[in-house]
Amino acid sequence: MPTVPFSGNRPPHRERGAAESFGADTERYERTRPGYPDALIAAVTAAAPGPDLLDVGCGTGIAARQFRAAGCRVLGVDPDPRMVRAAAADGLDAEVAAFESWDPAGRRFDAVVAGQAWHWIDPAAGAERAALALRPGGLLAPFWNVARLPQDLAEAVRAVYARVLPDAPVYRRVQPGLDAYVPILDTAADGIRRAGAFTEPERWRFDWQRAYTRDEWLDQVPTFGGHSGFPPGVLAALLSGIGEAVDAAGGGFTVDYAAVALAATRLPAA
Secondary structure (H helix, E strand, C coil): CCCCCCCCCCCHHHCHHHHCCHHHHHHHHHHHCCCCCHHHHHHHHHHCCCCEEEEECCCCCHHHHHHHHCCCEEEEEECCHHHHHHHHHCCCEEEECCHHHCCCCCCCEEEEEEECCHHHCCHHHHHHHHHHHEEEEEEEEEEEEEEECCHHHHHHHHHHHHHHCCCCHHHHHCCCCHHHHHHHHHHHHHHHHHHCCECCCEEEEEEEEEEEEHHHHHHHHHHCCCHHHCCHHHHHHHHHHHHHHHHHCCCEEEEEEEEEEEEEEECCCC
């Protein structure tokens, strides 16, 4: 559950504390967070008119490295200086800024992407800033990994959250599938339309899988949205309960991921 499900009451981009909490343990984030399917990387690079790419909410550089390997020249932007330091340690050029107020300083890019991050950005202000940063014909492509656990395991994990966090029902929607991402995609698409500078956003989907051991999954759980703010005892109880659920499921499992993206092309200036 890397993304906190959209509650319908307060949009994610208003939750700045959660948005800027992922740098609490950059080593764990880098070690455990999944990358993106090669088909997604290939689709973005094929649709962009050139190799200059801006990675918004770059984090530790997980997606940026994949785009560099595909031949792109990448600049990252992230509001968390801890994330930027981690990305820079791996050789990524990155700047500390909230994207809505980031200054492109006359630079123009062939693509603006955001992996697992665009929902933390004001959808209208973000699209307007992307329009400033893109060359005509450039591509805006935010994307997300949607994780779907095996049904029985997902139900068991939801029961753990309900028991440990009875006053936080949003977390009981752990691994809810693509339906929970529809509001996120709709909100992002609406922001792109409101900018008035892009073609109608297309929706892309790329399915892939990854097998996890019990320990691999438990190592990733503390990086999920909002989890770094839980009291140590709460997080320990969650990990214990989830570990028991995975043990009951055989000690390992395969996650069905869907990488979903919006893709819109920057129109020529009027």
